[in-house]
């Protein structure tokens with residue numbers, strides 16, 4: 260989603276701003292731009308499309324200036340065209356904005372009536388117009404910025420520069436993250452520490468409702484009430500090297516193949532390999548005194564939560580309520596008095612997940628978060644944080660973050676079982692040794708690459724594909740369908756195998772492949788019966804199972820062999836074939852695998 264970078268530099272900044280924007284590319288965007296100040300005037304270059312288009316524009320028409328702001332835009336209001344790209348500017352002000360201004364229509368009307376002329380279809384332009392209007396009423400830039408903040412409603416991270424001042428960036432944050440970075444006689448602002456990493460690791464995050472006045476000499480932060488506020492400077496651990504593809508064609512491929520390693524890293528945070536028991540770190544949340552656990556997240560992270568529900572119920576006998584965050588946050592939930600709530604997020608910035616977390620917190624729930632970015636808003640708002648060690652995930656489609664979330668969640672469910680006296684020490688040892696097997700088994704599953712690539716060649720021609728699974732593998736079917744549709748643009752749906760007869764079976768004909776996720780577990784026979792119902796109607800089943808399961812299934816259209824795995828751990832291992840299936844189907848179709856159309860990595864608007 261939109262990315263912001265701003266620099267108060269010692270020399271020309273447009274080039275380093277573009278470098279910063281490159282590090283935000285992974286978030287997903289459809290246009291980009293830079294604005295600087297020179298000789299007391301704001302100037303800017305903007306371009307729809309990828310950053311290399313902006314780079315070409317800047318080469319042909321350079322943009323000098325030692326102060327500037329840059330932006331990658333993921334369109335919300337107004338098409339992805341040059342005129343809607345940020346920075347938005349008036350004669351004296353340029354701004355970049357991440358988020359949505361909900362009351363932009365009424366503000367735009369008001370400003371138009373006063374004679375101000377708008378040149379874009381965006382909600383963001385009202386920010387520049389408001390600041391400019393207030394400055395023309397003789398307010399200082401900081402006063403005008405503050406007044407603008409008091410008028411807008413919605414979610415935002417904003418950075419602004421004003422034409423007469425080459426030593427001032429004004430920033431604000433509400434709902435979307437924003438960080439200030441301190442350099443040597445240079446200052447930076449950006450959407451996250453990852454964007455700032457090439458310049459500095461001294462990072463201060465604004466809190467909700469904060470705004471700040473940034474100059475080369477330092478910065479002053481004010482809270483929502485306008486009072487001076489102190490926010491802690493952290494030394495960010497984010498590396499400055501741009502993560503590369505390590506010889507793979509796409510980040511997604513690299514991240515799929517990295518999984519055995521990063522699952523291992525994640526395990527080492529929570530499991531002591533010498534004793535085969537959990538580390539204290541896995542016990543940081545008190546699961547004993549809660550009667551019910553609410554789990555919430557979005558997209559793939561939500562599917563990780565769905566799988567974890569089976570684990571918490573089986574190993575800890577803990578009642579779990581799970582909902583997607585965009586629904587949970589608006590429900591009138593009768594929260595338990597001593598309840599716990601667990602939120603899952605790779606980025607730690609997903610707007611709906613963050614809002615659901617804050618709602619649960621305001622209702623007195625104790626909050627745990629499983630996040631991949633330890634400095635993120637969700638991590639900072641949670642009472643207890645369980646980091647995953649997936650490392651930066653650049654491909655928009657989540658892969659290694661998903662399996663690392665599962666690994667962490669499995670450890671938490673085991674911890675809950677131990678704390679609640681439901682899982683014996685011996686059972687803990689058994690479950691953990693099955694969990695410790697998953698990196699090796701997942702690596703083995705990845706060896707089916709050639710076979711999966713061949714099958715994907717056929718899948719690429721399908722218009723619709725169904726995925727089915729049962730029990731702990733039902734969410735794997737949901738995740739398989741999501742992965743496929745987001746990167747190959749083929750319509751896919753996941754269903755609980757038992758639900759097929761209640762509607763979706765009407766879709767089956769010889770054109771519709773059905774991916775059947777069915778390891779040899781206690782549900783195997785039932786799922787295979789469902790598969791035969793598909794065959795009887797001319798459907799094309801692609802069975803993903805272990806050797807035994809494939810042998811006993813009868814004739815199928817195609818099969819992918821997965822290693823034999825403990826039934827409860829199957830989702831971690833079966834993630835590999837479903838990810839590769841989506842990946843190769845997309846590469847066969849030639850889509851933009853790492854940055855699929857319309858998608859963003861970090862979804863910071865609701």
Ligand code: F6R
Nearest residue numbers: 558559560604605606609656657
């Ligand atoms: C799908 C995908 C998304 C994310 C979702 C939540 O491949 O990546 O569905 O899982 O947007 O994002 P995070 O985990 O950052 O909260």
